[in-house]
Amino acid sequence: MKFDNPEDIVQLTPLWKGERFPNGRPKVPEDVLRRIRKITLEEAWGPLWNRGYKSQFEGDFKIIHPDQVMVGRAVTAVMVPKRPDLDETLLHYGHEQENRKGYYNQWVIDSLVEDDVVVVDMFDKVHLGTYVGGNLSTAISTRTKRGGAVIWGGIRDNQQVVEIDNINVYYRGSDPTAIADVTMVGMNVPARIGKAVCLPGDVVLGTPAGVIFIPPHLAELTVTQAEKSQVRDVFGFVRLKAGVYTTAQIDASWGTSLWQDFIQWFKSDEAAAGYQHLNWDGELQEAARQEKQGPQNDVRL
Template sequence: MKFDNPEDIIQFTPLWEGERFANGRPKVPEDVLRRMRKITVEEAWGPLWHRGYTFQFEGEFKIIHPDQIMVGRAVTAVMVPKRPDLHESLLDYGHRQEGRKGFFNQWVIDSLVEDDVVVVDMFDKVQLGTYVGGNLSTAISTRTKRGGAVIWGGIRDNQQISEIDNINVYYRGSDPTAIADVTMVGMNVPTRIGKAICLPGDIVLGTPAGVIFIPPHLAELTVVQAEKSQVRDIFGFIRLKEGVYSTAQIDAAWNSDLYRDFVDWFDSDEAASGYRHLSWEKELEEARKLHGSGPGGDVRL
């Protein structure tokens, strides 16, 4: 086996058609990451769930900075309990054949770049399962700038890590012991985090509710649908306060007349200025086809 193997990563992510890192990991554009920071777990969850991606969220974490949003591209690792023959073979292979330094967790962190998030299955091990402490968290901070870590296992040096404010860490528990008796059997491979699955290059969205892993080929669609939901809500609140529409009209499908009112508002009102990269041609056309200017079925995405 090879660690961080480009051929494997490309095989795991065949639906991604955009730019990739040298190791084959999907590189979702920075603009999508920036916009992702403004959406909620629920807004991200909907487009994934309705497309069959029903195992992307996990909420059973402790969080170093509970009020801080984390967004980045996943770098994954899978750890297992130590078996001496396997352990020595893989450690030796990494050192001799791939030129890696230190222990398995250091290999992963040494590979990080800006906007990365480490995603590690430590099989829920906390004692002797502390994947990062103060030093490695500082390295994550330096390399990723605003990324972090999602660890299905433990951390140590919580007080030191909590002072690093440009990253976030999601973890299962803390313990003063150092990492031991574990072996890495995969780097940038499919990784289980509790009830969820994460692939290398997934967009990791961490919020106070937990973490959701967004496949790269669905990242921009997810952001667009979330932004459309947000700006429709802004318009709806305004029109409800003005008494123009009832809650039933706003909450139900929008007919073409209501959509035209919305688009006129969208093109001119300052409250919509941050969303003007969005297009509404598809929604207008669907409204016309489904029910013209009368009431009808839901055309929302």
């Protein structure tokens, strides 16, 4: 086996057709990450759930900065309880064959780049399972600029970590002990985080509600649907406040006349300025198609 093996990563993520890092990890564009920072967890959850991705969310965490949103590309690690022969073999391989330095957690953190998030399956170990403390959290902040860590296990040095800028950490518990009696059996492989599954290159969206892992090939679609929902809500609030439409009209599938009103507002209103990259041709065509079919009682959820 190899740690962080490009062939394995490409094999795991065949639906991603965009740019990749040298190790094969999908590189979702920075602009998509920027846009995802502005959506809610529920807005990201909906498009994934509707496409069958029902194991992407986990909310049972403690959070270093619960008021801050975290977004980045996943770098995964999978740990298991230490078995001496396995541990000796893998440590030796990493040091001698891959020229890695230090302990397993240092190998992963040394690989991070800007906008990365460490995602670690530590099998929910807290005592002797503290994946990061003050020093390694500082290294994560320095390398990722605005990333962080999702750890299904423990951390230490909480009082230091909370003072570090440009990082957020989602973790199960804290303990003064250092990491020990664990072995890393995979780096940039599928990782189970509670009820969720994360692959290398997934976009990690961390919010006060928890963490959701967005597959890279669905990242732009997810954020586009979220943005469309946001700006339609803004329009709906404006028109409802003015008494132009009823709530039933706003919540139902829109007809062409309502869509035309929305498009005029969308092109001219300052509140829609940040959404001008969105295209509505598909929605207009669908509204026209439905009108030809006759009245529909579909309600927008």
